[in-house]
Amino acid sequence: MNELIAGVLDGRARAIARLLTLVENSETAAETAVTALYPHTGQAHIIGITGPPGSGKSTLVNEIAKLLRQQGQRVGIIAVDPSSPFTGGALLGDRVRMRDLAGDSGVFIRSMASRGSLGGLAQATWAAIKVLDAAGYEKVLVETVGAGQAEVDIARAAHTTLVVEAPGMGDDVQAFKAGILEIADILVVNKADRPGSERVVRSLELMLHLGPIGGTRHHGRILTSPTPTANGTAGGWQIPVLPTAASEGRGTTELVAQIQQHLAHLQTSGEWQKREQERCRHELRQLLQLRLLARLDTAVSQSEQDALVTAVAAREIDPYTAVREIYNELYARDWRLESGQPPSLISNVQSPFPENL
Amino acid sequence: MNELIAGVLDGRARAIARLLTLVENSETAAETAVTALYPHTGQAHIIGITGPPGSGKSTLVNEIAKLLRQQGQRVGIIAVDPSSPFTGGALLGDRVRMRDLAGDSGVFIRSMASRGSLGGLAQATWAAIKVLDAAGYEKVLVETVGAGQAEVDIARAAHTTLVVEAPGMGDDVQAFKAGILEIADILVVNKADRPGSERVVRSLELMLHLGPIGGTRHHGRILTSPTPTANGTAGGWQIPVLPTAASEGRGTTELVAQIQQHLAHLQTSGEWQKREQERCRHELRQLLQLRLLARLDTAVSQSEQDALVTAVAAREIDPYTAVREIYNELYARDWRLESGQPPSLISNVQSPFPENL
Numbered sequence: 001m002n003e004l005i006a007g008v009l010d011g012r013a014r015a016i017a018r019l020l021t022l023v024e025n026s027e028t029a030a031e032t033a034v035t036a037l038y039p040h041t042g043q044a045h046i047i048g049i050t051g052p053p054g055s056g057k058s059t060l061v062n063e064i065a066k067l068l069r070q071q072g073q074r075v076g077i078i079a080v081d082p083s084s085p086f087t088g089g090a091l092l093g094d095r096v097r098m099r100d101l102a103g104d105s106g107v108f109i110r111s112m113a114s115r116g117s118l119g120g121l122a123q124a125t126w127a128a129i130k131v132l133d134a135a136g137y138e139k140v141l142v143e144t145v146g147a148g149q150a151e152v153d154i155a156r157a158a159h160t161t162l163v164v165e166a167p168g169m170g171d172d173v174q175a176f177k178a179g180i181l182e183i184a185d186i187l188v189v190n191k192a193d194r195p196g197s198e199r200v201v202r203s204l205e206l207m208l209h210l211g212p213i214g215g216t217r218h219h220g221r222i223l224t225s226p227t228p229t230a231n232g233t234a235g236g237w238q239i240p241v242l243p244t245a246a247s248e249g250r251g252t253t254e255l256v257a258q259i260q261q262h263l264a265h266l267q268t269s270g271e272w273q274k275r276e277q278e279r280c281r282h283e284l285r286q287l288l289q290l291r292l293l294a295r296l297d298t299a300v301s302q303s304e305q306d307a308l309v310t311a312v313a314a315r316e317i318d319p320y321t322a323v324r325e326i327y328n329e330l331y332a333r334d335w336r337l338e339s340g341q342p343p344s345l346i347s348n349v350q351s352p353f354p355e356n357l
Numbered sequence: 358m359n360e361l362i363a364g365v366l367d368g369r370a371r372a373i374a375r376l377l378t379l380v381e382n383s384e385t386a387a388e389t390a391v392t393a394l395y396p397h398t399g400q401a402h403i404i405g406i407t408g409p410p411g412s413g414k415s416t417l418v419n420e421i422a423k424l425l426r427q428q429g430q431r432v433g434i435i436a437v438d439p440s441s442p443f444t445g446g447a448l449l450g451d452r453v454r455m456r457d458l459a460g461d462s463g464v465f466i467r468s469m470a471s472r473g474s475l476g477g478l479a480q481a482t483w484a485a486i487k488v489l490d491a492a493g494y495e496k497v498l499v500e501t502v503g504a505g506q507a508e509v510d511i512a513r514a515a516h517t518t519l520v521v522e523a524p525g526m527g528d529d530v531q532a533f534k535a536g537i538l539e540i541a542d543i544l545v546v547n548k549a550d551r552p553g554s555e556r557v558v559r560s561l562e563l564m565l566h567l568g569p570i571g572g573t574r575h576h577g578r579i580l581t582s583p584t585p586t587a588n589g590t591a592g593g594w595q596i597p598v599l600p601t602a603a604s605e606g607r608g609t610t611e612l613v614a615q616i617q618q619h620l621a622h623l624q625t626s627g628e629w630q631k632r633e634q635e636r637c638r639h640e641l642r643q644l645l646q647l648r649l650l651a652r653l654d655t656a657v658s659q660s661e662q663d664a665l666v667t668a669v670a671a672r673e674i675d676p677y678t679a680v681r682e683i684y685n686e687l688y689a690r691d692w693r694l695e696s697g698q699p700p701s702l703i704s705n706v707q708s709p710f711p712e713n714l
Contacts, residue, residue, distance in 0.1 A: 031677045296645060309637045
């Protein structure tokens with residue numbers, strides 16, 4: 001592991017690839033890698049790209065990467081793909097992506113598929129971002145498929161978030177229901193060569209100016225406590241709505257210019273520090289949640305939990321009572337462990353701890 | 358509250374509406390209501406309907422409800438809408454929905470919007486399902502917008518899950534990336550009057566027969582440990598792919614027949630009990646997670662957590678070390694609370710507990 005860490009800090013592609021694989025497959029590896037690399041992070045500009053399936057995000061990400069490369073910046077790309085088990089992983093995957101960018105040592109591309117729980121995927125994604133940051137990539141592009149909380153969570157890892165829409169995705173009004181518009185710093189209407197794109201642009205602009213908290217973006221906070229500010233702005237940032245046709249390279253130069261302008265805005269306004277704070281808060285919260293559940297599963301065995309699940313399914317007890325029992329048992333056992341006193345056992349549950357602990 | 362509970366058990370619409378509002382707005386109310394109503398639940402056939410925005414789910418749900426009413430069944434509808442703060446709640450909402458079904462006392466419709474955390478929405482949805490179940494609705498339809506983990510979580514509350522697709526939603530291949538196909542008992546290709554619908558039907562049928570775990574459905578389990586069985590089947594159930602044009606009432610009679618057939622299959626195969634078990638397991642897990650985080654926030658104050666967040670953002674400590682500190686502090690304080698011994702404090706953190714506790 002130490003050798004890999006050194007290789008990553010040297011920016012060696014093979015070491016980066018190997019560490020990313022470890023990090024994706026093991027939470028312990030993620031913890032070790034992040035702990036070692038963390039002091040070397042904080043330099044990268046992390047850019048999230050999200051939007052519904054079919055909005056052409058992958059093509060857009062490739063175009064952005066090409067333009068950033070022309071500006072001499074090193075670019076890391078993480079494509080988060082919470083794939084259906086149907087497909088067995090990324091369908092298009094790295095192969096299509098690599099076609100345009102292959103052979104350029106200034107670009108590193110990795111697809112991450114959901115192998116287990118969502119918590120695992122988010123954790124692996126955060127760790128992967130830190131690996132690329134520590135490896136010296138100045139821009140890290142994180143592409144997510146989604147329209148759900150999962151994707152919002154992953155997007156929260158970003159400094160600058162692009163929300164991509166496209167015309168012809170169904171009822172206009174539906175497009176705003178996905179719950180992701182409020183995280184946008186830049187709104188992109190891709191496939192702008194298709195009919196109806198001007199209407200989507202106008203609808204989005206209208207939303208920005210009319211919405212109750214239109215355009216306001218409080219990174220990592222808006223979902224729990226929306227604080228209205230000036231419409232269409234976030235901390236002085238005017239959220240642009242940009243039409244692009246990524247497959248023809250149209251509008252992408254302007255988009256990259258806006259991305260760089262947003263970075264400048266973050267740095268001069270003090271917003272960068274605020275977002276770092278929110279990013280860290282969110283990540284800590286998620287890690288704590290995983291840790292607490294792991295602690296629970298150590299203290300209260302699967303078969304004990306199963307017995308309660310069966311009782312709930314049979315309507316013998318209600319779910320809240322079951323939760324209280326598991327929770328109390330967890331604390332009783334922790335207490336016993338610390339103080340040497342016997343725990344208050346719930347009925348027909350065996351303690352997993354030896355008597356003399 | 359007791360009066361409301363009695364009213365719900367009598368099936369009185371006004372009591373149901375008031376209790377649902379309480380349940381949506383307060384976790385304590387949800388707990389009280391579920392604890393009281395739980396012994397009266399377990400009769401309803403819970404049907405989840407999910408799919409991407411623009412696939413016409415709302416119209417489809419209305420058609421299903423109308424047909425079920427013609428069969429004399431009482432129908433509850435919960436439309437889960439993780440709305441953007443942009444829109445301030447359900448955009449179309451109950452008004453459009455009510456037009457067709459208004460005045461029918463055998464139908465109860467409620468939209469639920471995401472007000473706070475996702476955990477809160479899921480918890481409120483589960484509670485609302487139990488309220489309608491206890492109130493005697495034989496079918497409870499739960500409609501979700503999504504393509505993300507959030508929606509998968511909510512869909513896990515169902516006995517029968519419909520995944521709705523539609524033609525013209527972008528690249529075909531993208532449609533399968535949403536991670537929701539694997540939860541389907543019935544696949545619906547809505548808007549089948551549009552061009553390309555036959556291709557979507559064929560693609561889905563191909564997926565069912567070719568996929569590595571094509572069509573297999575292990576309710577609440579597949580995401581963590583997919584267990585391949587016969588292709589295109591789940592416990593002996595052949596997953597149908599049904600074209601519908603809900604706005605013209607086409608294909609919906611066949612769809613409702615398939616829903617009833619799936620119920621019969623669940624009951625005769627023993628799958629009903631298995632799904633009840635998985636439903637309960639998932640719900641307990643989510644409730645425990647919320648409870649553990651609440652416990653954490655009581656023991657370790659927001660300002661203490663903030664101090665660590667700031668240190669992480671400044672790269673003074675790494676996130677995993679911060680998590681360990683918060684976690685250890687939580688346990689130290691619990692121990693002190695129980696045993697009267699002083700906790701091992703982390704630096705510059707004040708204990709929120711009085712000295713003589």
